[in-house]
Amino acid sequence: MKKLLKNGYVLMSADADIKKMDILIEDEKIMEINDEIENFSGKIYDMSGKLIIPGFINTHTHLAMSLFRGIGDDLLLQDWLFNEMFPREDLLNDDLTYYGSLISILEMLSKGVTTVVDMYLFMKGTAEAVKNTGIRAFLTRGLGYDNDEGWKKRIDETIYLFENYHDKYNIKVGFGPHAPYTCPMHKLEEIAELSKKYNTFVTIHLYESKNERELYTFEDIEKTGLFKNNVIAAHCVHVDEKDIKILAKNEVTVSHNPSSNLKLGNGIAPILKMLDHEVNITLGTDGAASNNTLNLWEEMRIATLLQKMNGPEKFKTEESLRMVWENGGYALNEKIGRLEEDYMADLAVIDLKSIELYPNDLNRIKSHIVYSPINKVYATMVGGEWVYYNGEYPKLKENDYYEKFHKLYFELEEKFKNKKEND
Amino acid sequence: MKKLLKNGYVLMSADADIKKMDILIEDEKIMEINDEIENFSGKIYDMSGKLIIPGFINTHTHLAMSLFRGIGDDLLLQDWLFNEMFPREDLLNDDLTYYGSLISILEMLSKGVTTVVDMYLFMKGTAEAVKNTGIRAFLTRGLGYDNDEGWKKRIDETIYLFENYHDKYNIKVGFGPHAPYTCPMHKLEEIAELSKKYNTFVTIHLYESKNERELYTFEDIEKTGLFKNNVIAAHCVHVDEKDIKILAKNEVTVSHNPSSNLKLGNGIAPILKMLDHEVNITLGTDGAASNNTLNLWEEMRIATLLQKMNGPEKFKTEESLRMVWENGGYALNEKIGRLEEDYMADLAVIDLKSIELYPNDLNRIKSHIVYSPINKVYATMVGGEWVYYNGEYPKLKENDYYEKFHKLYFELEEKFKNKKEND
Structure with missing residues (x-):
């Protein structure tokens, strides 16, 4: 399955400059990163106004x-x-x-x-x-x-x-x-x-x-x-x-x-x-x-x-x-931590219009990421699959994790209290 | 103008415990905080599942x-x-x-x-x-x-x-x-x-x-x-x-x-x-x-x-x-920093379902606020007026501040560069 992340800004690695680029993903890997990738058949994601960074x-x-x-x-x-x-x-x-x-x-x-x-x-x-x-x-x-x-x-x-x-x-x-x-x-x-x-x-x-x-x-x-x-x-x-x-x-x-x-x-x-x-x-x-x-x-x-x-x-x-x-x-010992051809497609997508990232000056964004973090992302991909996308977790089947986590948590606390009282 | 914040959890001050309470606001001040406020005519805000803290x-x-x-x-x-x-x-x-x-x-x-x-x-x-x-x-x-x-x-x-x-x-x-x-x-x-x-x-x-x-x-x-x-x-x-x-x-x-x-x-x-x-x-x-x-x-x-x-x-x-x-x-020297009767209605509303605040145990939430901050709020009120509400700024008339800020910013950087070159 191929995916194309189109029109986004990309920071390929810690030492790179931010540039507008397209990213072509096939299965779990990045196949190509280039100024403009044309002639693509598969799913296209419009990344206008977004910044793509390594996960x-x-x-x-x-x-x-x-x-x-x-x-x-x-x-x-x-x-x-x-x-x-x-x-x-x-x-x-x-x-x-x-x-x-x-x-x-x-x-x-x-x-x-x-x-x-x-x-x-x-x-x-x-x-x-x-x-x-x-x-x-x-x-x-x-x-x-x-x-x-x-x-x-x-x-x-x-x-x-x-x-x-x-x-x-x-x-x-x-x-x-x-x-x-x-x-x-x-x-x-x-x-x-x-x-x-x-x-x-x-x-x-x-x-x-x-x-x-x-x-x-x-x-x-x-x-x-x-x-x-x-x-x-x-x-x-x-x-x-x-x-x-x-x-x-x-x-x-x-x-x-x-x-x-x-x-x-x-x-x-x-x-x-x-x-x-x-x-x-x-x-x-x-x-x-x-x-x-x-x-x-x-x-x-x-x-x-x-x-x-x-x-x-x-x-x-x-x-x-x-x-x-x-x-x-x-x-x-894994091909992760950079966005490069043949590396795993492990990445995060940030909305550049987040107010913490102003001025939206490409020369300053790396500094903003470190010192003025937005603490949330628009989307996260691991091995070519979206695992977080605009507030949702696409891979996760269960919707009642809030209830289940808390049920088990409160039972645990109850047991802990009883144990303490019996000690 | 009266407002009632209803059914929320409230942390009145640093040393208080979190309790379910209603907050009645008139003009710029908190008029009443109580377990349940009835017989109210004015605007009611449903704060179920929310935590209200001092701003x-x-x-x-x-x-x-x-x-x-x-x-x-x-x-x-x-x-x-x-x-x-x-x-x-x-x-x-x-x-x-x-x-x-x-x-x-x-x-x-x-x-x-x-x-x-x-x-x-x-x-x-x-x-x-x-x-x-x-x-x-x-x-x-x-x-x-x-x-x-x-x-x-x-x-x-x-x-x-x-x-x-x-x-x-x-x-x-x-x-x-x-x-x-x-x-x-x-x-x-x-x-x-x-x-x-x-x-x-x-x-x-x-x-x-x-x-x-x-x-x-x-x-x-x-x-x-x-x-x-x-x-x-x-x-x-x-x-x-x-x-x-x-x-x-x-x-x-x-x-x-x-x-x-x-x-x-x-x-x-x-x-x-x-x-x-x-x-x-x-x-x-x-x-x-x-x-x-x-x-x-x-x-x-x-x-x-x-x-x-x-x-x-x-x-x-x-x-x-x-x-x-x-x-x-x-x-x-102002009546702010606590949620109490006769204090200014300066407050922030947090969504308790934010994942950073799990476990949602009222005994732990104060700790979560300090150590596991969600770094965003649902709403913010100053002097009885909503100044931020679910992503919007209700008082602010202008919508093009992103463009205006950046226009002025890039002009400033341009002038700075020219000045440096002329020095």
């Missing part, structure tokens, strides 16, 4: 946690974790993670996010939500070691996920060791082997909080062989120069999560230093319980402003856009 | 600068100021400031901002834009001292503005000494006298950048008598404990502008320390050239996250909401 790539989140949005924002980290989050997570199931993930995905699609990297529990629910919405997703079952039986169960869940969803429905399945303080080094060795065997990616939390520096070193991890795989390391707030060199040498991608890092009191990652060492920096929202929005656009703005603090000239508009676009494509 | 108060901006949005974001401060901003400001006139201000106001109204404090040039243009849109505005002509003639001209412009706009069209006019490094102390004395004589407010930039500490002290300013008036001090990034005590003693309100302070490399104001001394903290976006959005909602989120960095329990949701609501009302 945003969110490299770290926990989709199902929209169920927990707004819980205990003002609590100390330990109270929040042990009194609010863990007892609720004990009550989860695939139905709950389906609807939690669905809400998160719909929020992201309405803001132009086309790819997401996830790590959480009951991932079958999440995988089904991905399948039903059409977002591109890199899914992992979070792995921690308690005892051999528990560990095996979670590895088996990962393999189940891999066998049933990998390379289908825009999904890739990888390994998600939670963090070195929950996965001892010999378990990271196991993951290093497994991800090599399955030829897939790994994502892990590293040095999110300062006290982690006392628990493990980057040299320890390097020795496990984990970094030989394609790794996305979330947070990396408390890395020093030696750690940064290890990341750079092993081409580990960092998923920078500035909102979550501020909100949980963890600080600001040294992004400029990492860029000095050519570390690949991408952006993640983290889960809705610690952000609390899945709005990657918001994340880009905050990430940029936090680096500007070091001098307005230190962090340029193009750098910001690369973090949400091509750096993500590079991290995931 | 946001933006205590520092330069409205006309939407013309300069996105200029030289990545330049060093001095290059930006002397090569980009000042030469363009030399080309301004009332037509340009009218359309620049109009765009800024429309952007703010679409996000629930109902009050704005402004300081800039060609303020007649700005005052006309305020009048034509219906926002509540506190306007000042920016004052700097070059020579006696220039100073007198600008004071005269302030008086003209006062005589023609003060206490009309939701406008109050005050005095806007730009900063102590552009207004010497004896000129601040003059402003102290004038604002006393006209019984109006003052707004000024204080300690925005670090080097200002070498140019003047807060004791110097205190001696001029300026702080005896109702003063809003923008920025205050580089205040120490002694300065904070002076602000507290004189009940000077601080307009905290976190995005602008980060973007221009000035740093983060010590908000927690100021709160320890009970300084009244409000929020401002600053102008579109240094932010670059007029979205106060975005500002609230960033301000909150930056303080959370000091510990998640240190800055609570209610504190964030007070900054954009009642602290603003207190600063401006």
Whole structure:
């Protein structure tokens, strides 16, 4: 099936200039981008007055946690974790993670996010939500070691996920060791082997909080062989120069999560230093319980402003856009994050008449995208299919997700209350 | 003219709980808020599924600068100021400031901002834009001292503005000494006298950048008598404990502008320390050239996250909401920032079904407003009149502002280019 996006303005990549161009899409890919494409038979979409940009790539989140949005924002980290989050997570199931993930995905699609990297529990629910919405997703079952039986169960869940969803429905399945303080080094060795065997990616939390520096070193991890795989390391707030060199040498991608890092009191990652060492920096929202929005656009703005603090000239508009676009494509080893021939047709369409984008001067629009985000898009396409279009989600069959999400949510809260009272 | 907002959920103030209530409005004021208001004759608005909150108060901006949005974001401060901003400001006139201000106001109204404090040039243009849109505005002509003639001209412009706009069209006019490094102390004395004589407010930039500490002290300013008036001090990034005590003693309100302070490399104001001394903290976006959005909602989120960095329990949701609501009302000495009987009917209406606000649990919605902003509202009311309603601006007569703004903008850029070439 061919589609032609006609008469729109196009920003092909972070470093490109905005130009009026037509985009020809066949199946999941961009076949041609050119000044004017004629002699086309297929469906034509008039994009006059619209700007077409690459879809945003969110490299770290926990989709199902929209169920927990707004819980205990003002609590100390330990109270929040042990009194609010863990007892609720004990009550989860695939139905709950389906609807939690669905809400998160719909929020992201309405803001132009086309790819997401996830790590959480009951991932079958999440995988089904991905399948039903059409977002591109890199899914992992979070792995921690308690005892051999528990560990095996979670590895088996990962393999189940891999066998049933990998390379289908825009999904890739990888390994998600939670963090070195929950996965001892010999378990990271196991993951290093497994991800090599399955030829897939790994994502892990590293040095999110300062006290982690006392628990493990980057040299320890390097020795496990984990970094030989394609790794996305979330947070990396408390890395020093030696750690940064290890990341750079092993081409580990960092998923920078500035909102979550501020909100949980963890600080600001040294992004400029990492860029000095050519570390690949991408952006993640983290889960809705610690952000609390899945709005990657918001994340880009905050990430940029936090680096500007070091001098307005230190962090340029193009750098910001690369973090949400091509750096993500590079991290995931996919042809995404740019609009080019032979790249996936993963894109977002913006209405140029949005008042936040005034002056509508093509020389200024890239700056507006970073600093004056409209926080909504007109349409979003993943792999050549519209997954959001003018307020609707064309792929999604169910219309009662508001009711179903809330029914399950209020039941969960009721169970949580009863459990607390019985404790 | 009476209006009844019926069946909506209402958040009366930062510290209140959300409850289902009806709001009765007569002329510019709220006459009654109650569980159920019956026997009403007048216009009824069905607010089922909506949340009604106080309108946001933006205590520092330069409205006309939407013309300069996105200029030289990545330049060093001095290059930006002397090569980009000042030469363009030399080309301004009332037509340009009218359309620049109009765009800024429309952007703010679409996000629930109902009050704005402004300081800039060609303020007649700005005052006309305020009048034509219906926002509540506190306007000042920016004052700097070059020579006696220039100073007198600008004071005269302030008086003209006062005589023609003060206490009309939701406008109050005050005095806007730009900063102590552009207004010497004896000129601040003059402003102290004038604002006393006209019984109006003052707004000024204080300690925005670090080097200002070498140019003047807060004791110097205190001696001029300026702080005896109702003063809003923008920025205050580089205040120490002694300065904070002076602000507290004189009940000077601080307009905290976190995005602008980060973007221009000035740093983060010590908000927690100021709160320890009970300084009244409000929020401002600053102008579109240094932010670059007029979205106060975005500002609230960033301000909150930056303080959370000091510990998640240190800055609570209610504190964030007070900054954009009642602290603003207190600063401006107006009955705004709360929804209560006898308060101004300045409010914003939010669609609770916005996906960013899930779970739609009334116990969580305040948190969602701060951390997961929808960045748009369904409707905005100022002084009992709808100024934004479902995508339209009911008070605004002109429909061609997009074309007029851009015509003037591109002419300005053309003149700027010619000027540069001739230099």
